[in-house]
Amino acid sequence: MPSVEALPLPTPASENVPHALLPFLRSQSQNTLTRLYQRPSSCLSIFRLLGPLERQLIMNLLWLESAIQVSTMAAWVVPEGRKLYDEALAEMAGLHIIQNYASKLALNPTFKLSMRQAITGGGSTSSFGVPAEKDDKRQPSGLETLDSYALERWETILHYMVSSGQGQLPTKPSQGVLYLLQRSCLMKPVHGSTLQITSSGFQFLLHSPHDQLWSLLLQYLHMAEERQMDLVEVLSFLFMLSTMELGREYSAEPLSETQKAMLEDLRDYGLVWQRKASSKRFSPTRLATTLTSLSPPLPTSNTSSGSRAAPGTSVALTSGAGQQGFIVLETNYRIYAYTDNPLQTAVLNLFITMKYRFPNLVVGMLTRESVRKALGNGISAEQIISYLTTHAHPQMRKNNPLLPVTVQDQIRLWELERNRLKSAEGFLYRDFASQADYEYVLTYAKQLDVVLWENPAKRCFFGTMEGHGNVRGFIERRTGGG
Amino acid sequence: MRAIKGVLLTCDSAVKQILLTMNEKEPFIIEDLDDYHLVIKADEEYRVRRQLEAELEKNTYSLETSGS
Numbered sequence: 001m002p003s004v005e006a007l008p009l010p011t012p013a014s015e016n017v018p019h020a021l022l023p024f025l026r027s028q029s030q031n032t033l034t035r036l037y038q039r040p041s042s043c044l045s046i047f048r049l050l051g052p053l054e055r056q057l058i059m060n061l062l063w064l065e066s067a068i069q070v071s072t073m074a075a076w077v078v079p080e081g082r083k084l085y086d087e088a089l090a091e092m093a094g095l096h097i098i099q100n101y102a103s104k105l106a107l108n109p110t111f112k113l114s115m116r117q118a119i120t121g122g123g124s125t126s127s128f129g130v131p132a133e134k135d136d137k138r139q140p141s142g143l144e145t146l147d148s149y150a151l152e153r154w155e156t157i158l159h160y161m162v163s164s165g166q167g168q169l170p171t172k173p174s175q176g177v178l179y180l181l182q183r184s185c186l187m188k189p190v191h192g193s194t195l196q197i198t199s200s201g202f203q204f205l206l207h208s209p210h211d212q213l214w215s216l217l218l219q220y221l222h223m224a225e226e227r228q229m230d231l232v233e234v235l236s237f238l239f240m241l242s243t244m245e246l247g248r249e250y251s252a253e254p255l256s257e258t259q260k261a262m263l264e265d266l267r268d269y270g271l272v273w274q275r276k277a278s279s280k281r282f283s284p285t286r287l288a289t290t291l292t293s294l295s296p297p298l299p300t301s302n303t304s305s306g307s308r309a310a311p312g313t314s315v316a317l318t319s320g321a322g323q324q325g326f327i328v329l330e331t332n333y334r335i336y337a338y339t340d341n342p343l344q345t346a347v348l349n350l351f352i353t354m355k356y357r358f359p360n361l362v363v364g365m366l367t368r369e370s371v372r373k374a375l376g377n378g379i380s381a382e383q384i385i386s387y388l389t390t391h392a393h394p395q396m397r398k399n400n401p402l403l404p405v406t407v408q409d410q411i412r413l414w415e416l417e418r419n420r421l422k423s424a425e426g427f428l429y430r431d432f433a434s435q436a437d438y439e440y441v442l443t444y445a446k447q448l449d450v451v452l453w454e455n456p457a458k459r460c461f462f463g464t465m466e467g468h469g470n471v472r473g474f475i476e477r478r479t480g481g482g
Numbered sequence: 483m484r485a486i487k488g489v490l491l492t493c494d495s496a497v498k499q500i501l502l503t504m505n506e507k508e509p510f511i512i513e514d515l516d517d518y519h520l521v522i523k524a525d526e527e528y529r530v531r532r533q534l535e536a537e538l539e540k541n542t543y544s545l546e547t548s549g550s
Contacts, residue, residue, distance in 0.1 A: 417538075420493055421531065423491050425490075425524055426489075427488070430486070437483070441483075455516065462490045471485075475483060
């Protein structure tokens with residue numbers, strides 16, 4: 001057995017990981033991005049998605065009227081920070097926020113103009129949305145309505161996914177959502193029509209709501225490209241939503257046709273609330289307004305069902321992420337989860353054996369079977385550990401390390417146990433006429449990097465399937481020529 | 483020179499011994515390379531994995547089944 005101590009400790013999700021949307025933006029053409037940068041809200045949102053160093057650099061350059069020498073900026077950088085600085089510049093160049101920075105540094109003029117507008121106000125592009133006129137007959141919907149709507153939509157999606165593996169029939173999300181889940185390979189149809197969760201779907205369930213939301217939206221963006229929707233419209237609408245104010249109503253009139261069509265989709269995901277489908281006004285929910293911020297995208301789920309019953313008493317709803325922990329894990333593999341939320345229970349059920357259920361508490365065990373079932377579903381040991389870490393009860397936070405080491409190691413050992421056999425398809429080359437012959441072919445195969453195993457004494461080696469065509473061709477050319 | 487199509491299995495020596503025993507009943511090994519490597523017939527891989535799984539499962543003891 002390999003030593004377990006050598007394994008790195010799970011690192012909590014750090015802010016240094018670049019946002020999932022950035023690679024997608026980088027893959028877009030300069031033309032698309034420049035059109036996107038015409039909207040102040042998009043610039044501000046992208047600015048918020050960037051890392052701290054990039055943000056710093058943008059702020060430094062924002063108010064300069066002319067380009068500055070690269071050396072001037074580089075003089076600020078200490079030698080140790082050089083690599084980070086270069087990476088930040090490359091990232092910004094990839095997004096076309098700065099332009100050819102070989103000799104002079106300057107922001108993309110469109111970006112600069114819009115970013116300035118975003119900060120100082122002014123301009124009339126209405127890219128931050130147009131608030132709807134006050135309706136004297138109806139009060140705008142309160143935060144509770146929006147939160148419970150977003151939560152209900154979102155949990156319907158997740159709950160549908162998690163229960164599909166267990167043959168239950170929960171409420172179905174709308175067709176649009178189902179299609180999106182299929183497209184993102186989180187679910188796939190089995191026996192004709194019923195959808196079943198895939199292994200990437202299981203992994204998805206253990207991510208944070210923010211990551212989940214963005215991975216679905218990314219898929220939506222890919223779909224938008226295929227549906228011939230204007231990507232700039234789609235992106236800028238998402239960014240517009242992310243800069244809107246929670247609890248305020250906005251007018252749907254100034255939106256473009258594409259964006260009006262999007263309203264319907266986003267309503268299904270719980271990002272937007274509308275009184276009626278035909279309504280001329282809409283309100284973003286917390287899911288939407290936190291898209292580009294660090295605040296939790298969902299009200300804390302623990303208190304949700306209580307507050308749905310009594311919408312007046314939802315103070316806990318809006319409190320921060322610190323409320324999320326609810327799991328206590330003991331050294332004897334027992335798990336106490338203080339939750340009454342069916343979704344959280346269902347997610348836990350993916351990798352623990354349930355023992356008892358009380359109104360506000362679920363007791364279970366991490367067992368070999370339960371963990372192996374999860375591993376079989378494609379969930380990795382690291383994912384289980386990181387889920388337990390992120391949702392650990394505040395009481396657990398006093399422990400160092402957070403989770404009992406024995407349990408962590410055992411989960412990893414159970415994973416290793418499943419991988420005692422590695423296999424690779426390919427060809428075994430043997431019975432070479434001479435040692436020179438063998439070495440000649442072997443050297444060639446090694447250059448192609450297709451050798452999996454070799455033994456000079458037996459004069460044979462094993463090459464991968466992909467390499468076979470080349471290796472065979474090489475041998476044939478050789479025997480044919482000689 | 484010959485090239486033989488197959489699947490290269492990499493495993494620890496304990497698993498290899500089990501595989502050798504299984505091979506005596508229903509042969510599937512093409513070549514026994516060394517302590518950690520075997521080449522087997524490509525279409526037998528699934529069956530071998532299933533059978534090995536069952537074999538390894540016999541050797542585990544779970545507290546859960548005896549009640550805790």
